[in-house]
Amino acid sequence: MQVTPELLSRFTLLKPLPREALEHLAPHAALARYGRRAVVLEAGAREDRICFLFEGRLQGVGFTIDGREVGLYFVEPGDFCGELALFDDNPQPEFVIATTAASVVFVARNPLREVMLQNSSVSNVVGRKLAERVRQMTVQRTLLGLSNVPQRVCGQLYLLINEARRKDDSGEIVNPPTHKEIAIMLNLSRETVTRVFQALQSRRIIRRDGPGRLIVADLASLRHFAEGEEEL
Amino acid sequence: MQVTPELLSRFTLLKPLPREALEHLAPHAALARYGRRAVVLEAGAREDRICFLFEGRLQGVGFTIDGREVGLYFVEPGDFCGELALFDDNPQPEFVIATTAASVVFVARNPLREVMLQNSSVSNVVGRKLAERVRQMTVQRTLLGLSNVPQRVCGQLYLLINEARRKDDSGEIVNPPTHKEIAIMLNLSRETVTRVFQALQSRRIIRRDGPGRLIVADLASLRHFAEGEEEL
DNA sequence: CATCTATTGTGACTCCGGTCACGTCAAATT
DNA sequence: AATTTGACGTGACCGGAGTCACAATAGATG
Numbered sequence: 001m002q003v004t005p006e007l008l009s010r011f012t013l014l015k016p017l018p019r020e021a022l023e024h025l026a027p028h029a030a031l032a033r034y035g036r037r038a039v040v041l042e043a044g045a046r047e048d049r050i051c052f053l054f055e056g057r058l059q060g061v062g063f064t065i066d067g068r069e070v071g072l073y074f075v076e077p078g079d080f081c082g083e084l085a086l087f088d089d090n091p092q093p094e095f096v097i098a099t100t101a102a103s104v105v106f107v108a109r110n111p112l113r114e115v116m117l118q119n120s121s122v123s124n125v126v127g128r129k130l131a132e133r134v135r136q137m138t139v140q141r142t143l144l145g146l147s148n149v150p151q152r153v154c155g156q157l158y159l160l161i162n163e164a165r166r167k168d169d170s171g172e173i174v175n176p177p178t179h180k181e182i183a184i185m186l187n188l189s190r191e192t193v194t195r196v197f198q199a200l201q202s203r204r205i206i207r208r209d210g211p212g213r214l215i216v217a218d219l220a221s222l223r224h225f226a227e228g229e230e231e232l
Numbered sequence: 233m234q235v236t237p238e239l240l241s242r243f244t245l246l247k248p249l250p251r252e253a254l255e256h257l258a259p260h261a262a263l264a265r266y267g268r269r270a271v272v273l274e275a276g277a278r279e280d281r282i283c284f285l286f287e288g289r290l291q292g293v294g295f296t297i298d299g300r301e302v303g304l305y306f307v308e309p310g311d312f313c314g315e316l317a318l319f320d321d322n323p324q325p326e327f328v329i330a331t332t333a334a335s336v337v338f339v340a341r342n343p344l345r346e347v348m349l350q351n352s353s354v355s356n357v358v359g360r361k362l363a364e365r366v367r368q369m370t371v372q373r374t375l376l377g378l379s380n381v382p383q384r385v386c387g388q389l390y391l392l393i394n395e396a397r398r399k400d401d402s403g404e405i406v407n408p409p410t411h412k413e414i415a416i417m418l419n420l421s422r423e424t425v426t427r428v429f430q431a432l433q434s435r436r437i438i439r440r441d442g443p444g445r446l447i448v449a450d451l452a453s454l455r456h457f458a459e460g461e462e463e464l
Numbered sequence: 465c466a467t468c469t470a471t472t473g474t475g476a477c478t479c480c481g482g483t484c485a486c487g488t489c490a491a492a493t494t
Numbered sequence: 495a496a497t498t499t500g501a502c503g504t505g506a507c508c509g510g511a512g513t514c515a516c517a518a519t520a521g522a523t524g
Contacts, residue, residue: 149510149511188511188512189511189512189513191511191512191513192510192511192512195511211520211521
């Protein structure tokens with residue numbers, strides 16, 4: 001499907017690009033839709049395109065030798081993934097899977113790489129974004145160091161809100177990940193996540209609102225638990 | 233202390249640089265020595281220099297809210313750290329600590345950034361290196377997904393050998409990390425790591441050789457355990 | 465509407481790694 | 495040489511998360 005420069009400019013990464021660069025990229029971009037659980041990027045493959053998420057939610061997923069799933073990161077609308085292909089020709093290290101129905105824009109690697117190299121301000125943006133991902137991974141890894149498991153879950157929830165947008169004292173997460181998807185991010189079993197969610201719901205800290213919305217009613221309390229100032 | 237272009241060119245990152253670039257950088261470089269446990273880079277600080285490790289071993293370390301140490305990565309001689317400062321002005325996300333006495337070369341951020349931007353082949357190299365770090369973190373995170381703990385330790389040992397150099401069927405690790413330093417990489421207690429090491433030693437798979445050398449006598453067996461084909 | 469499938473909810477049991485409390489040992493420091 | 499320090503070694507105990515099994519939903523799908 002045809003992609004317009006306007007569509008491309010709606011992504012924060014591409015927004016600062018000059019008009020001409022966007023027009024150069026548009027012919028090499030394509031829109032795609034995926035159903036829940038579909039594989040968007042394949043691990044081990046030499047992907048020749050970068051994936052920009054328009055709507056839905058993606059998750060980077062790895063697999064241990066014994067077949068256990070490992071959650072690496074979530075991709076929120078407006079963000080992108082598979083950007084390692086811009087830097088070298090090594091294969092994509094992890095799978096990227098749609099956790100909900102999702103629509104994405106693929107941009108071919110080489111044209112984007114050209115734009116990046118020609119325009120130094122652009123390579124700055126891409127580099128910054130990659131650096132940001134490293135920071136994100138560092139935070140996520142640090143979460144795993146928490147020995148108190150409910151604390152870990154609260155911390156993850158808190159991160160999820162920040163990745164979306166956070167209002168004053170409450171937040172909502174659209175297309176929230178399933179318990180299992182959260183569990184693999186935190187090296188926990190699905191049941192444990194369920195139990196923590198139950199505890200949070202009974203304390204009116206979180207609440208489900210229909211199918212695709214999770215509402216954090218009491219963000220302050222959530223942060224308390226995430227920071228270990230109070231035990232669940 | 234004064235640093236020569238020759239010294240700089242001994243680092244794999246800087247090796248491909250043209251002579252003139254190295255001469256441009258040399259005046260902005262300084263050699264430094266650190267004792268064991270010294271802090272080389274400070275978390276939260278806006279470090280204005282990149283750290284190249286000449287000899288010794290460094291470890292990236294984070295801290296959880298409850299004060300627990302989290303091991304993020306090891307830095308081997310020839311490698312570097314603190315490179316995020318090349319991409320943006322955000323603070324260094326984690327501490328970097330010398331796990332052994334170490335000598336490092338600091339290169340000021342701005343001159344290196346200039347060299348990187350002027351010479352597109354250089355920014356390629358730096359970008360590749362950052363991408364490689366993301367892959368490394370992904371592998372490390374995947375290790376944590378293993379439910380079998382001895383397997384996790386063997387996998388880490390195997391990574392440590394690869395980061396150094398690996399010979400046919402045995403390898404050695406100079407300046408091996410302490411049990412505690414390995415433990416925080418794997419979300420384990422120091423005692424657990426000790427017990428696994430004991431098991432590996434009694435099976436003649438690993439062996440200590442003096443203070444600063446750990447010898448992997450049977451690399452094939454180590455890999456077996458790392459891949460879960462045999463249980464410890 | 466009926467059926468099927470995936471997600472969520474919940475209890476019981478087990479086990480294994482953390483914690484604690486030591487002891488040992490080697491290396492650095494005085 | 496004596497002392498101190500930090501790393502390594504090891505046992506006993508215990509708690510808590512994984513696992514298993516199953517029920518109850520809720521969404522998809524025909």
